[in-house]
Amino acid sequence: MDIQKVSLETTSLLLDQSLTPDLRKHVELFLMCHSKMEEVVPSDVAVRLVVFNLGYLPGGQKALITRSETTLLALEAAKRVLAPGGLISIVVYVGHPGGREEFEMVQAFASELPVQNWVCTKLQMLNRPSAPMIILLYRR
Ligand SMILES: C[S@@+](CC[C@H](N)C(=O)[O-])C[C@H]1O[C@@H](n2cnc3c(N)ncnc32)[C@H](O)[C@@H]1O
Incomplete structure (x- = not known):
């Protein structure tokens, strides 16, 4: 979770580079405030x-x-x-x-x-x- 799009984009790129597609599909990124984590967990x-x-x-x-x-x-x-x-x-x-x-x-x-x-x-x-x-x- 991050409120800044560029941060999620960088993280997404790093995940694409470092994880196998099988592992990558388990990671989701959310453009949102971390105080709202219960909305997605x-x-x-x-x-x-x-x-x-x-x-x-x-x-x-x-x-x-x-x-x-x-x-x-x-x-x-x-x-x-x-x-x-x-x-x-x-x-x-x-x-x-x-x-x-x-x-x-x-x-x-x-x-x-x-x-x-x-x-x-x-x-x-x-x-x-x-x-x-x-x-x-x-x-x-
Ligand atoms: C030290 S950086 C960490 C960036 C990235 N999450 C990482 O771990 O590499 C802190 C991040 O907190 C984000 N941030 C600021 N307020 C936030 C909030 N209320 N909820 C979630 N993220 C927030 C900023 O946009 C910034 O990207």
Whole structure:
């Protein structure tokens, strides 16, 4: 899912080049906000992995960054669709305007998940403070 057509076109090209036609036919791309993921995820499917790559598209429109409000809605949707034993992976960038605010929202969201049901970790480069961070939310 992406709200920027060029991003989906690039992804589609990479998939065409790197997957066999048999595998490629299993991948669908959606021009839509990730907060609406429940509209395309079939309700009877146990989702095992949700991957977010936040921020802006390098070489694309820098104004089209992911934003805290819709990212929070998307995280809540991901939490609802994820099956036990599943993982939410979030790459979050802090180097652009609005990035640190979005990171803090993601971190607060992860910190509030109940420890009985979730294992939440953050991977951060200590010697490069503005490097992207990876947040992993594992549902027990
Ligand atoms: C770091 S790029 C990732 C591009 C591509 N998805 C990838 O992983 O290679 C972040 C992308 O988020 C997209 N984006 C911004 N707001 C969004 C939203 N509300 N829902 C889905 N995608 C969004 C941007 O258009 C941009 O392409």
